[in-house]
Amino acid sequence: MKIKNSKIGEALVIIPMEKRIDASLATDFKGQIVDWINDGHYRIVLDLSYADLIDSSGLGAIVSSLKTMGKKGHLVICGVKETVMRLFQLTRMDRVFQIFPSQHEAIRAITD
Numbered sequence: 001m002k003i004k005n006s007k008i009g010e011a012l013v014i015i016p017m018e019k020r021i022d023a024s025l026a027t028d029f030k031g032q033i034v035d036w037i038n039d040g041h042y043r044i045v046l047d048l049s050y051a052d053l054i055d056s057s058g059l060g061a062i063v064s065s066l067k068t069m070g071k072k073g074h075l076v077i078c079g080v081k082e083t084v085m086r087l088f089q090l091t092r093m094d095r096v097f098q099i100f101p102s103q104h105e106a107i108r109a110i111t112d
Contacts, residue, residue: 001028005036011107012041021051021058030061034068042073045106049079054087063093074098078106 002017014033021029036044046062048054054062066075078100080088088094100106 001025001032003029003032008045008107010111011043011045012036013045013047013103013107015047015050017050019050020053020055021048021061022053022055023057026055026057026061029058030064033061033065037065037068037073042069043110044069044073044075045103045110046075046077047079047103047106048077048081048084051084052081054084059087059091059093063096066097074110076100076106076110078103 004015004017006013014036016029018025033044033046044065051058062077069075076098079102080099085094085099088097088099098106098109100109
């Protein structure tokens with residue numbers, strides 16, 4: 001799975017470069033995020049602007065990453081397309097995660 005990442009101030013911005021985050025990619029996706037958390041990145045912006053579809057396995061990987069972080073930091077999401085937002089709303093994960101329209105707003109929310 002190809003994932004871009006960059007450090008912007010205190011935030012680590014993670015951008016999965018895949019159109020689909022599904023069962024075939026979920027384990028690798030989760031592993032990479034957990035590695036960054038274990039390396040001490042506690043302010044993470046997950047930019048989903050490339051993802052057209054996330055299935056239950058992909059969503060599970062994101063939830064698992066949040067659980068790994070625990071109360072040590074912040075994991076926020078941005079750039080969510082309408083189809084992906086529907087999944088977050090149907091599963092009520094839009095109440096668990098802070099979701100921002102832009103990367104800039106997400107970074108500001110966890111670094112101010």
